[in-house]
Amino acid sequence: MTAHFDFLVIGDDEASLCAAACAQKAGAKVAIARSSKSRKKQTAGAMPSVPNFIWRRLDLQDFGLTLDRVSARVTLFETGDPVVTLPGVRDTTAALADAGIGDYTLWQDFVADAAALGDSEFINSASSGAPNDGAASLANMLGDRSALHRASVLSGSCQALLDDCFEDNRLKGHIAAHALAPSGLGGAEPGSAFALTDYFNDDAWRVRATGEGRSLHDILTEVCERAGVTIYAKPLERVSSDGGKFKTAIFDDDEKLKTRVIFFATPDAAADAGAGHCAPGASIRGAGAATATVRVKLSEKIDAPAHDSDAIFQIIDGGDDLQEARDAAISGRLPERLPVEFEIAKNGDIIARSAYFPAVFFEDDEWRGWSSQDRQAAAMHIRERLGSRLPGLANIILKATIDITGAVTADSAFSDCAGVIVQPSRHNAISAAVRLIDRMIVGDS
Amino acid sequence: MTAKPAEVQSAGRIEGGIDAIVIGASADGLAAAAYLGKAGLRTLLLEESAEIGGPVRARDIAPGITGIDGEHLLRILDPDVINELDLYRFGVKYAARRLDTVYYFDDGETLQLDGDLQHAADLMLDDDTRDQFGAFMGDALELSAFLRPAFAPLRSVSDENATKQALDKALGQASPEISALISRYALASIEDVLNAKFEDGPVKTLLTSEAAFLSGAAPHEAFSFMSFLRSLAGEMAGLQGALSYPEGGAVSIINALRRAVQAAKVEIRAAARVKSILIEWDRAAGVVLENGGQVRAPIIVNALDAQRAFLDMIGPDIIDIEFQRMLTAPRSHLASARVQITLKGAATNDATKENPGRRLVYAPPPEDVRRAFIDARAGRVPQNLIVEAIFPGALDTETALDGDVLLSAVAHPLPFDEAPDRRRRNEISAVILAMLEKIAPDIGDQVDIVDLRLPCDLARATGASSAAYAAKPAMMQQWALANISTSASDIGGVYFCGPEAQIGAGLSCTAGKNAAKAALREFKKRGGAL
Numbered sequence: 004m005t006a007h008f009d010f011l012v013i014g015d016d017e018a019s020l021c022a023a024a025c026a027q028k029a030g031a032k033v034a035i036a037r038s039s040k041s042r043k044k045q046t047a048g049a050m051p052s053v054p055n056f057i058w059r060r061l062d063l064q065d066f067g068l069t070l071d072r073v074s075a076r077v078t079l080f081e082t083g084d085p086v087v088t089l090p091g092v093r094d095t096t097a098a099l100a101d102a103g104i105g106d107y108t109l110w111q112d113f114v115a116d117a118a119a120l121g122d123s124e125f126i127n128s129a130s131s132g133a134p135n136d137g138a139a140s141l142a143n144m145l146g147d148r149s150a151l152h153r154a155s156v157l158s159g160s161c162q163a164l165l166d167d168c169f170e171d172n173r174l175k176g177h178i179a180a181h182a183l184a185p186s187g188l189g190g191a192e193p194g195s196a197f198a199l200t201d202y203f204n205d206d207a208w209r210v211r212a213t214g215e216g217r218s219l220h221d222i223l224t225e226v227c228e229r230a231g232v233t234i235y236a237k238p239l240e241r242v243s244s245d246g247g248k249f250k251t252a253i254f255d256d257d258e259k260l261k262t263r264v265i266f267f268a269t270p271d272a273a274a275d276a277g278a279g280h281c282a283p284g285a286s287i288r289g290a291g292a293a294t295a296t297v298r299v300k301l302s303e304k305i306d307a308p309a310h311d312s313d314a315i316f317q318i319i320d321g322g323d324d325l326q327e328a329r330d331a332a333i334s335g336r337l338p339e340r341l342p343v344e345f346e347i348a349k350n351g352d353i354i355a356r357s358a359y360f361p362a363v364f365f366e367d368d369e370w371r372g373w374s375s376q377d378r379q380a381a382a383m384h385i386r387e388r389l390g391s392r393l394p395g396l397a398n399i400i401l402k403a404t405i406d407i408t409g410a411v412t413a414d415s416a417f418s419d420c421a422g423v424i425v426q427p428s429r430h431n432a433i434s435a436a437v438r439l440i441d442r443m444i445v446g447d448s
Numbered sequence: 449m450t451a452k453p454a455e456v457q458s459a460g461r462i463e464g465g466i467d468a469i470v471i472g473a474s475a476d477g478l479a480a481a482a483y484l485g486k487a488g489l490r491t492l493l494l495e496e497s498a499e500i501g502g503p504v505r506a507r508d509i510a511p512g513i514t515g516i517d518g519e520h521l522l523r524i525l526d527p528d529v530i531n532e533l534d535l536y537r538f539g540v541k542y543a544a545r546r547l548d549t550v551y552y553f554d555d556g557e558t559l560q561l562d563g564d565l566q567h568a569a570d571l572m573l574d575d576d577t578r579d580q581f582g583a584f585m586g587d588a589l590e591l592s593a594f595l596r597p598a599f600a601p602l603r604s605v606s607d608e609n610a611t612k613q614a615l616d617k618a619l620g621q622a623s624p625e626i627s628a629l630i631s632r633y634a635l636a637s638i639e640d641v642l643n644a645k646f647e648d649g650p651v652k653t654l655l656t657s658e659a660a661f662l663s664g665a666a667p668h669e670a671f672s673f674m675s676f677l678r679s680l681a682g683e684m685a686g687l688q689g690a691l692s693y694p695e696g697g698a699v700s701i702i703n704a705l706r707r708a709v710q711a712a713k714v715e716i717r718a719a720a721r722v723k724s725i726l727i728e729w730d731r732a733a734g735v736v737l738e739n740g741g742q743v744r745a746p747i748i749v750n751a752l753d754a755q756r757a758f759l760d761m762i763g764p765d766i767i768d769i770e771f772q773r774m775l776t777a778p779r780s781h782l783a784s785a786r787v788q789i790t791l792k793g794a795a796t797n798d799a800t801k802e803n804p805g806r807r808l809v810y811a812p813p814p815e816d817v818r819r820a821f822i823d824a825r826a827g828r829v830p831q832n833l834i835v836e837a838i839f840p841g842a843l844d845t846e847t848a849l850d851g852d853v854l855l856s857a858v859a860h861p862l863p864f865d866e867a868p869d870r871r872r873r874n875e876i877s878a879v880i881l882a883m884l885e886k887i888a889p890d891i892g893d894q895v896d897i898v899d900l901r902l903p904c905d906l907a908r909a910t911g912a913s914s915a916a917y918a919a920k921p922a923m924m925q926q927w928a929l930a931n932i933s934t935s936a937s938d939i940g941g942v943y944f945c946g947p948e949a950q951i952g953a954g955l956s957c958t959a960g961k962n963a964a965k966a967a968l969r970e971f972k973k974r975g976g977a978l
Binding site for chain 1 (some may be wrong): 553598611612615616618619620622626627628629630631632633634644665666668669670671672770773777778815819822825826921922923925926927928929931932935975
């Protein structure tokens with residue numbers, strides 16, 4: 004007999020595992036599908052923070068889990084000193100003052116205002132695509148002047164919001180780069196203000212494993228198994244729907260399962276599974292772009308910029324880079340000045356990524372997919388950008404590997420997106436995924 | 449009624465005994481004045497230029513050839529205004545109630561659809577595509593009809609609870625299906641929605657162009673699909689989502705409104721420029737004219753653009769800071785262009801000869817539309833534009849399509865320029881002509897006069913700030929701006945129905961109607977004596 008589930012969570016990242024475990028523990032019947040590709044054994048980079056309520060619900064303290072906060076957010080411009088912001092508001096104000104940024108006095112108010120702006124029930128719920136009372140929530144928003152104002156700011160551009168708050172272009176560039184780089188959005192794009200406010204959310208500050216004990220991924224896999232989540236470690240072939248309550252997922256060995264909802268905890272997981280087009284907030288998370296992650300192995304430790312090896316670094320030349328890169332990517336071209344985010348992993352590797360690559364290339368009046376030359380060119384591009392901020396890097400590179408997600412592939416297992424839920428790109432991906440699946444369980448009963 | 453010169457009547461004097469003043473004789477101003485006059489209020493309509501109609505005006509394009517500025521087709525004209533002001537009696541007549549559209553594609557293919565997109569009875573589509581198309585348009589039309597109350601200016605009274613209740617009543621009855629559609633489409637981009645529904649092909653291409661046309665939100669950007677729903681929410685001649693052509697063009701609506709205004713015994717005073725609105729005890733008390741005269745009245749309906757209506761005429765001291773910011777912030781950076789072209793001799797090529805009474809649309813490939821928005825927003829003139837063209841002479845039963853022919857076209861998207869120079873204007877004209885070649889090959893050989901109208905030209909004609917005629921931004925910003933401007937910053941007695949009060953592009957009059965109705969409600973509540 005075919006197994007029946009409430010949720011099929013597709014994906015193998017921390018957010019997917021957390022969502023699956025929490026839903027199962029809350030009484031839902033959950034399956035996870037993860038591709039058979041074995042996860043590479045390598046030091047992980049920074050990941051979204053795991054908020055307290057999830058620690059408690061999954062009893063993570065029993066597993067000896069320890070996490071560190073990323074120490075700082077740093078932007079390395081083409082010229083001039085790095086701009087640094089820190090987890091604490093006071094520390095940041097002091098750091099900005101030291102760096103000679105005139106707007107430092109505005110920081111505290113800005114952080115509070117940005118977090119408050121993000122509190123738009125209508126946009127938050129509509130962007131996830133979870134079933135909700137769209138009409139009532141729209142009426143509420145339209146009838147409440149301040150809610151409407153918030154929604155209008157959120158639907159506007161990051162740049163407009165920052166121009167309203169700050170004078171200093173370096174500070175504006177810094178904030179935009181850290182807020183938008185993960186989703187690959189442009190600063191002038193409508194909706195990019197949403198990503199900006201999301202970034203000032205409590206759970207948006209990233210964490211990383213201390214390197215001692217087991218990885219969060221390992222622990223979460225065990226939590227899922229203990230909770231009774233069924234794990235399918237094989238590729239999905241096809242998803243079909245007969246119009247009833249259940250969808251049928253068919254694996255490549257013809258095993259089938261039936262599920263009410265297919266749940267993607269992150270847009271990357273959806274893109275990997277070929278369901279990128281099912282994301283309702285696709286444009287908010289930067290649809291049409293691919294993300295390249297390059298891992299660089301070095302022969303010796305490199306000196307971290309700003310003397311801080313635990314920070315997240317952004318490379319941009321100027322404030323307009325993000326929009327220009329975004330425009331290029333969605334037009335099917337490689338950007339000229341590629342925004343790159345990087346960090347230095349515990350083992351000394353450099354992990355660099357950029358979400359400003361085209362999902363498909365447009366060349367000679369035709370669209371075409373990624374070729375192996377494109378992959379090499381992308382890796383080269385990222386290495387060059389790293390080299391521009393890390394002097395001497397080229398001489399100590401042992402090996403660089405590249406991984407592309409979000410590239411458009413010809414076939415998709417998802418011809419029909421009914422019943423497919425995709426959590427849009429969020430800085431607090433783990434807590435957002437758990438909150439979303441929670442809301443769907445409540446909605447069911 | 450002939451308008452009397454203002455100086456004779458009011459220079460240096462104080463006039464009283466008037467119930468309501470409407471500032472600006474645009475379509476909305478005229479509609480508001482007609483409603484007020486019809487309800488028995490002594491109403492004065494002040495227009496600073498010598499002509500009425502705002503941006504919609506007849507103008508000689510060439511000797512003997514009259515063109516009409518502003519809109520060339522009607523899509524969202526408020527049916528209530530037509531009925532309640534008896535506009536049919538005052539001369540509105542449709543030459544075409546629902547225009548057929550012929551779409552021209554990049555590869556030279558064409559597709560003809562009758563105006564009823566839901567029942568696309570075209571033979572060129574295979575059955576599956578036609579069914580998909582029909583189902584999609586069915587959903588879109590149903591949803592946009594449901595959302596109609598949300599596309600009216602939101603707050604015509606400063607009572608927030610009343611607005612809330614009205615919206616709850618209008619939208620609260622949603623079926624779960626409609627609610628799910630709202631959740632799904634509210635934030636979506638045009639591309640997201642269409643990619644999820646259609647394979648590449650003519651249907652996706654034409655829908656991309658229809659949805660992105662006249663919108664300030666690019667098809668790949670969040671919130672852009674809503675503008676499409678707004679454009680479908682209209683009801684022309686009883687047909688939802690139809691595009692109509694009134695006999696005599698859009699200016700005939702202005703003429704009918706003027707007759708309605710006159711029948712309502714409203715005094716129209718032209719060449720009367722208002723300098724400021726008198727505010728006494730936080731309420732409107734009248735207006736001060738440029739010539740020093742004062743006209744006192746407890747109701748002021750302002751149909752000018754919001755910058756003039758609030759910043760210039762009321763002044764920044766009593767206007768909410770947030771509102772001031774919205775008024776001065778750049779809006780969409782995008783604009784449409786209107787071009788009227790006279791052709792030497794009758795149309796000779798087959799494509800146009802066969803379709804003179806239809807709406808002709810060049811729909812570029814979706815990726816070109818996307819790139820055009822990117823270019824226009826960055827301030828460059830795109831290489832590809834969506835172009836909508838009609839032959840007004842062929843649509844009007846009164847004029848035949850022979851001799852010199854007038855072609856009227858609207859092109860989108862273009863960069864919004866405050867003051868474009870001659871080179872820029874030539875560049876824009878050249879691209880539009882190149883696009884028209886896709887519709888009518890070799891039309892270039894026949895072109896005689898090219899008359900280009902950009903937002904700055906409309907602004908110059910009406911005295912408005914050109915931002916008022918930029919493309920409408922994403923829906924959420926339109927909602928916020930309409931909400932705050934129609935609540936008139938909470939100054940009693942002031943009602944606003946300028947371009948910022950309108951949701952969506954096109955000639956609508958809903959803002960004028962709502963402003964007048966709100967004013968009348970308050971007038972009655974106060975026992976007819978404010």
